[in-house]
Amino acid sequence: MILDGKCPTGPIEKSWDKHRFDLKLVNPANKRKYNIIVVGTGLAGGAAAASLGELGYNVQAFCYQDSPRRAHSIAAQGGINAAKNYPSDGDSILRLMYDTIKGGDFRAREADVWRLSQVSNNIIDQCVAQGVPFGRDYAGYLDNRSFGGAQVSRTFYSRGETGQQLLLGAYSALSRQIKLGTVKMYNRREMLDLVVVDGVARGITCRNLITGTLESYAADAVCLCTGGYVNVFYLSTNAKGCSVTATWKAAKKGAFFANPCYTQIHPTCIPQAGEYQSKLTLMSESLRNDGRIWVPKKKEDVGKRPEQIPEEDRDYYLERKYPSFGNLAPRDISSRSAKEQCDEGRGVGPGGRGVYLDYADSIKRLSEKVICERYGNLFEMYERITDDNAYKTPMRIYPAPHYAMGGLWVDYNLMSNVPGLFVLGEANFSVHGANRLGASALMQGLSDGYFVIPYTIGGYLATVKPVGTNTDHVEFKKSIEDVNSTINKLLNINGKKTVTEFHRDLGKIMWNNVGMARSKESLTEAIKQIPVLRDEFWKNLKVTGTGAELNQQLENAGRVADFLEFGELMARDSLHREESCGGHFRVEHQLPDGEAMRNDADFSYVGAWEFKGVGKEPELHKEPLKFETIHLAVRSYK
């Protein structure tokens, strides 16, 4: 099937304005007759629930944490992009669009990216009005910093905790609506199924994580704002509870999963210290503004203390290879370069899996005080984890799985191929192409939540009659029975291996074969190994306790079961995409200098997969990508 993204036609500058005018409206008195479910309360979900509630819809919002304020958007450190051009350094909506399309290695939809760039400015205004404390200059105006993949300063920030402040802004707007009664908030609920009635998304099945009770919720539309899937690698920068479960359950109910092979491996994370490690910690990309990345030139120097290695024996490889972007080369390129250095035996720290991020020059140029003002909390965090003082000795960093550019397929209205099912933020595939630029995730989450879905969902709801919140339909009962039977199955295997052991095993398969460098051999190997591990999981898993209580192992078992199915799809998508682009690097497809080699003639499309059953080959649907404003070109940061 050829998918249609239903993008507006005509001049790109007018596309979103024209589309907003063309969308049908729901009149204010009718809005309260419609019910909307929002799953997830990060930047996308929190902003959507608050904005939709304020418009007058009845919103039911869900999160697995004990409070909507804890979604993992909170962990974003560096900043949020906007095309304000406050520094007058040449920025514009078109330039932000250009950087995003190019940064994504020409695998995103132009119309969606234009819209994102256009509303980026509204986001900053909205957050300021909410009382988000952005960094200011001494005149009292908003300050900017630089981020990877851009030659202008367009990143707004709040110390090293921008995600926290933006999320608390969305949470405060959401709290206001909860108090007003337009949003009913359900904490500690995990969505375990999508309910589809006559081909239309009608509701969800949740598990109450405190009591274990399975609950049905019905509405006229369902918005999934459930984040990304890189915990498939086990070790990642995601929160422990992040999973593919919500989007995968929707995929199993017919929603197409687009570009699952596009995963971002973030270059600046704290290296793994041991086998027991449960997650990896990111150090903001903003650190690359003032830090210089290097490894020893000579292999025999890797064991030395960094201060014992003289300047002439250091290789500042990003500055050497990419002189115009230097240490601010995009994430995929920086990560791959770090891996190359380590593969050549020049990595530092345990197992030779690390490179230095050095502040000595900046401290000399700016003073320790200035560096402390800019990055103090990050330096503190680094010291707490590693026991090293980065003011005195360089940090050690290594790439780690961080973000999923792939996600459920949506059209320009953020609606999936299942009518009534909308997907927002990291959970959809729409704007980042094959690689996301720094400070663009927060921008997308808030754009989708505050400024896109409030318009586009109205366009859909105006075409359907409200159905109410009654959950008597047989599909709701059937869904509860299915979820219940999976839970009982998980509890009754009584095997010998814990959930964590299975998750670690899966993570190793994924990291070694579907990680930073992929090949036909490695991907074929993953497609062979994953089903074997999945079979073992269903025969040898051990979960204690019952389903009728708070049971964290059971929660994790469900998530890992889904990763064990999803991981295979990721490998299949990677294998089918015979090109390198952005975060998807196939060793067979590289330029002589080791850069990614795209194949625009054959692969300039969105690959959206239709689930056909566990262990069965999924069906590929394509949405061709057209580049009319930004012309296809080889991505170069040299």
Added chain:
Amino acid sequence: MSEHKTMTLTLIVWRQKNANDPGKFETYTAKEITEHHSFLEMLDVVNEDLINTGKEPIVFDHDCREGICGMCSQVINGAPHGGQDRTTVCQLHMRKFKDGDTIYIEPWRARAFPIVKDLIVDRSALDTIIQAGGYTSCHTGGVPDGNTIMIPKPIAEEATDAAECIGCGACVAGCPNGAAMLFTGAKVSQLALLPQGRPEAAARVKNMTEAMKECGFGNCTNHYECQVACPKGVNVKFIARMNREFIKAQFA
């Protein structure tokens, strides 16, 4: 980082099946722990052992494991988050302990935080306080350009100091009165400092302190234990600012 000796520790952990169970301390041994394990990774190791011997693992709240989501919440040897300066439980590392140590692990204890299971408590009262007024009532869209609202840098910095709060509730757990004054004071102050928050400042402080009282939190008697417990270093001066805002509100 070379290979280090491993530690063996005795854990005395609060176990409570559900809200109605009286609960009790149980003793466990944590083996083969290195200085690089985080405190939660140490508990992961203990839990894997428990599961492998068919016992129920210790249940605790956690999510981001990088000190920002505010989910983790344990009193360790009597100190919320373990007592290391500006550190959440998830960021506490085992190098702060030594081989042979005995460690007491308990949940937050406060009237407004009923225990759910083992080390997990119900902190929804903190959401209730925010819902009472921890926001500006701006609409989505229809707001002015961000640079039309100028904020002197020192004011922006102070508002950010207050906004650092991660809503973990350690201040309540550390307070002998089980008060949420630091939590509430931080949000009241952040918005009172900024011009965007001024129009609703009086109503906000009244409504939020009223909600605080109704949720069963105590009052402040200047012990400053909240500031010591706070993993984000939120300063008690924000309680003083809230009190000033409260008095001003009486005349507004």
